[in-house]
Amino acid sequence: MKLDRLIASHEAMGRQAAHRAIAAKRVRVDGDIVTDGHHPVDRFTLVELNDVAVQQPERALYLMLNKPAGILSATKDDQHPTVIDLIDDPDKHTLHLAGRLDRGTSGLVLLTNDGRWSKRLMAAEEKVPKVYLVETTDPIAPAAVEAFARGFHFHTEDITTLPAELVILGERSARLTLHEGRYHQVKRMFHRVNNRVVRLHRESIGSVALPGDLLPGQWRQLTAQEIQAATTSC
């Protein structure tokens, strides 16, 4: 929303009166005088008129969680524990997921109550690299590296996957970097090289990586730098 609209809706003072108040330097946004009526504000912004709060800011939350396998990437479920059950913040009911993992997949999940941030993150998702550790039932053939780089045609969506970087770490383990997030993508890609994923773990999304000391089931707030970088790392 724009600042002039928010001020105008305050006690129905109207657009013109709002513009006059803004021009007269009677409006502060997060403590600073703002004279541009088009200044963007949202529900996390403190807006004051004549030094009185017109809007108190809501608390914005940006979290990372190390999801254990077996936990659902959902906010509610009648049968299975969800990622929200692992979080002990009083405002956890306001959170939504910025990208999901399959129930059996472990690793980095981002949660927020800031819809604009998650929208930017998901829009950037097409380019933000996501790094996975993969373990398979059968040995990974060296030819898979080239096949993952070429891409696979997925008939259901009629798309060809973007070039992905597969680094073979051991006979049955690899690190895979994807630049998109299709449904069951990693599993479907390995299926195409006649293999099957038995363990999948997401290590990072763009510049946000799971820290080694964040144990399965643990979460922490993102730093200001991580919040900023997550949506600009494409």
Ligand code: URA
């Ligand atoms: N690809 C998958 O197959 N599963 C996930 O959870 C994430 C990527």
